[in-house]
Amino acid sequence: MEFKQKILNNGLNIIGELNDSAKSAAVGFFVKTGSRDESMQINGVSHFLEHMLFKGTEKLSAFEVSAAFDRTGAQFNAFTSEEITAFYAAALPEYISQITSIWIELMRPALRNEDFDIEKNVIKEEIAMYQDMPDFEAAEKCRTLYFDSHPCGQSILGSAENIDNLTADQMRSYFNSRYVPNNMLLVTVGNFNWRQICSLAEQSCSGWRQIPAGRNSDDYAGSCKTGRIEKPNIAREHICLMSHAVSAQDDRRFAAFLLATIIGDSTGSRLFWEIVDKALAEEAVVRLGAMDGTGVFQTYIQCSPQNADKAMDTVSRIFSDVAKNGITEDELAKAKNKILSALVIKNEIPMGRLFDVGLNWLYLNQYRSVADDLDAIKSVTIDQVCQIARELKITDYTRFSIGPSQKS
Amino acid sequence: MPENFDKHTLKNGMVLLGEQMKGVESVAFDFMVPSGAAMLPEGVCGAANVIEDWLFRGAGEKNNRTLGDALDGLGLHRSSSVGSSHITIGSTLESSSLHQAIDLYADIILRPQLTDDQFKPARQLVIDEITALDDDPKQKVMLKLRELFYPQPLGRSTAGDIEQLRNLTPQKTRQLVSEHFNPAQTIFAVAGKYEFDKIVSQIERLFETGTKRSAQKIRTEPVAGNYTHIHNEGAQVHIGLMTPTVGPADEDYYNARVAISILAGGMSARLFTEVREKRGLCYAICARYHCMRGYAGIMSYAGTTPEKAQDTIDIIIAEFSRLSDGITADEIDRAKAGLKSALILQSESSSARASGTGSDYFFLGRIRSLDEIKEKIEKTNADFVISFLKKNPFKQYSIVSIGPKEINPPSAQQTRVN
Numbered sequence: 142m143e144f145k146q147k148i149l150n151n152g153l154n155i156i157g158e159l160n161d162s163a164k165s166a167a168v169g170f171f172v173k174t175g176s177r178d179e180s181m182q183i184n185g186v187s188h189f190l191e192h193m194l195f196k197g198t199e200k201l202s203a204f205e206v207s208a209a210f211d212r213t214g215a216q217f218n219a220f221t222s223e224e225i226t227a228f229y230a231a232a233l234p235e236y237i238s239q240i241t242s243i244w245i246e247l248m249r250p251a252l253r254n255e256d257f258d259i260e261k262n263v264i265k266e267e268i269a270m271y272q273d274m275p276d277f278e279a280a281e282k283c284r285t286l287y288f289d290s291h292p293c294g295q296s297i298l299g300s301a302e303n304i305d306n307l308t309a310d311q312m313r314s315y316f317n318s319r320y321v322p323n324n325m326l327l328v329t330v331g332n333f334n335w336r337q338i339c340s341l342a343e344q345s346c347s348g349w350r351q352i353p354a355g356r357n358s359d360d361y362a363g364s365c366k367t368g369r370i371e372k373p374n375i376a377r378e379h380i381c382l383m384s385h386a387v388s389a390q391d392d393r394r395f396a397a398f399l400l401a402t403i404i405g406d407s408t409g410s411r412l413f414w415e416i417v418d419k420a421l422a423e424e425a426v427v428r429l430g431a432m433d434g435t436g437v438f439q440t441y442i443q444c445s446p447q448n449a450d451k452a453m454d455t456v457s458r459i460f461s462d463v464a465k466n467g468i469t470e471d472e473l474a475k476a477k478n479k480i481l482s483a484l485v486i487k488n489e490i491p492m493g494r495l496f497d498v499g500l501n502w503l504y505l506n507q508y509r510s511v512a513d514d515l516d517a518i519k520s521v522t523i524d525q526v527c528q529i530a531r532e533l534k535i536t537d538y539t540r541f542s543i544g545p546s547q548k549s
Numbered sequence: 550m551p552e553n554f555d556k557h558t559l560k561n562g563m564v565l566l567g568e569q570m571k572g573v574e575s576v577a578f579d580f581m582v583p584s585g586a587a588m589l590p591e592g593v594c595g596a597a598n599v600i601e602d603w604l605f606r607g608a609g610e611k612n613n614r615t616l617g618d619a620l621d622g623l624g625l626h627r628s629s630s631v632g633s634s635h636i637t638i639g640s641t642l643e644s645s646s647l648h649q650a651i652d653l654y655a656d657i658i659l660r661p662q663l664t665d666d667q668f669k670p671a672r673q674l675v676i677d678e679i680t681a682l683d684d685d686p687k688q689k690v691m692l693k694l695r696e697l698f699y700p701q702p703l704g705r706s707t708a709g710d711i712e713q714l715r716n717l718t719p720q721k722t723r724q725l726v727s728e729h730f731n732p733a734q735t736i737f738a739v740a741g742k743y744e745f746d747k748i749v750s751q752i753e754r755l756f757e758t759g760t761k762r763s764a765q766k767i768r769t770e771p772v773a774g775n776y777t778h779i780h781n782e783g784a785q786v787h788i789g790l791m792t793p794t795v796g797p798a799d800e801d802y803y804n805a806r807v808a809i810s811i812l813a814g815g816m817s818a819r820l821f822t823e824v825r826e827k828r829g830l831c832y833a834i835c836a837r838y839h840c841m842r843g844y845a846g847i848m849s850y851a852g853t854t855p856e857k858a859q860d861t862i863d864i865i866i867a868e869f870s871r872l873s874d875g876i877t878a879d880e881i882d883r884a885k886a887g888l889k890s891a892l893i894l895q896s897e898s899s900s901a902r903a904s905g906t907g908s909d910y911f912f913l914g915r916i917r918s919l920d921e922i923k924e925k926i927e928k929t930n931a932d933f934v935i936s937f938l939k940k941n942p943f944k945q946y947s948i949v950s951i952g953p954k955e956i957n958p959p960s961a962q963q964t965r966v967n
Contacts, residue, residue, distance in 0.1 A: 212886055
């Protein structure tokens, strides 16, 4: 593995991790923009833009873009989060330059009015799809409740009403302020030609104009509020909890990751043994969401409405116990083994590696090899995990649930 | 046998398959035990799911907790599933722990404790998972579609039936395990970094019973109907549609795969272009190949708001029908490129390869090398695909919808579930 890096004069970062023995490569653009960078009025615009980039450029129609990708056999997609919009593709090495060229072109899209109007329908269908996924809806509403007026609480998709009211001009002006080279990153990993990627970017991206693009990255410790909605067509209780954790820049993130695994991994964790194994709930998991400047522990429980109180009592007892008494050496050793093997497995595939390399650069401005991350996990001590458990007050959570009507 | 593949057959008939992968530290393995939903008798629908959970609640000398700790201690990532033909249990892990993991899995498969007190939570979780499907209409519609499309018992629910589960006892379930956990018909597949000789001698020691037991035969019955609607006051109508096609051993198999790819392989494929891009009817729309022994189909999903549901299903069916009218050279090239590239990308993942070799063997009785598949994809062309489509026109559709509004399927025969 060899790391490569270049910055163009306009601030565009180009990074790569070469692995000559890989059978494929992955390439993508990571743009540091998401729902937290939107004003309330244009909420949903980052995600809308992600869709619009595939609608083509002045030269290419949407169909020509799709056909150009499909001709290479690439597996490609994009996603939008609270803070990142990522466009990525994996393909055979011989196609990577061609795919990089397509991505570069798409980063300067036409954003046509007629495409915008038809895509509104698709976005509203996507919003409707998530309304039929109560686990997703509980998580999103919990996030909004947790972050209160902090911008990280804004919906990624936006509401159907907001999408109806959004104008193409608002979208274009948001695009102009966020898709600037100094706020973007071009990442390539696996088996590819570094010089070719650089020269493509130099030729085609050097003219992109640099404009300062900041963001409010204040930390926020959560509102501790509680909310619930009822839906007549729902069978289970979907409970989401959020409490304060560490940011993606915090050195304690590895200890926090281990803590989340010990408390709430899908197998072998405390929640697993006390809740799922005993069939109090079919799902009870905790994960760490380390973000730009802030972070959350997110817990999700899915159970029968009758078991909801009992399951929640158990969760609270486990959280308090961990905060008060810490964890055991044995728990730490098992969690380390699980995380270490997961890291190895994930990073064997260029598409898996792309995200770790890209996100580390975006958050830390730093290259971290797989070995760096493995070492960081191995070197976490029991005292560090216990300290995190004590200091972060996982017991002070915001709670939002969705479930069927409660009989009085 | 292709050069990076391994195969060994025990005296009792159990087959061990392997695929060596260069440059990886991981290894993945699957035990495919012939006790899936369709292999069990009438009246115990869901028992396979209970067994799959119950097996892990103590085996050999280890109880529920110490077994779970031992598996976690190896850092392995478990995967298990219940299909129509098999219960598949396996994991992905760092190769240094492979042999310890196989020892644990031998206990789980051959010496599960299956205690009465662990039966209740295992069964409860399966019942809860079935109830929870009501909150996941996207998944539920595809499960119901399989039930409708395949003849019984192949179409039997792989999630389970709550009434039948309530009547299931530990005694009955233990009996099912002893009757159906037949090592002779179990397939073991491994992919990644491993030494095959060591695996063979370990599995021989653990699984060689000496007694051959033949595979169980199942008789299939005709399918029940072609449209089911399940009412749900959700935001969307979730539509699943399936139509018969050729099986993996058929000479037209690769023509069928290319045809599906033209319909739904990428973002320039027809369904995505016509349904989503041109008309904005859906966000999620896809189609893929699905098969069981003796039966195969093309399975499509679309989710859309009620007022657009009829247009969506009409256009999907129109696109299926239109396919045999003509295919452009560029479409063929894109479809082939997508299929070939998916093959190579998948070949980098040890878990994908382990399940790929296992199912290849089950359906074909042999493993196909990547080169063979590539070559067969290369050989197809527009004329072959068109002539295949003319020979096998899409006539019959099984359709399931879940949502606030029914749709009009292409023909009248239907059943309704409330």
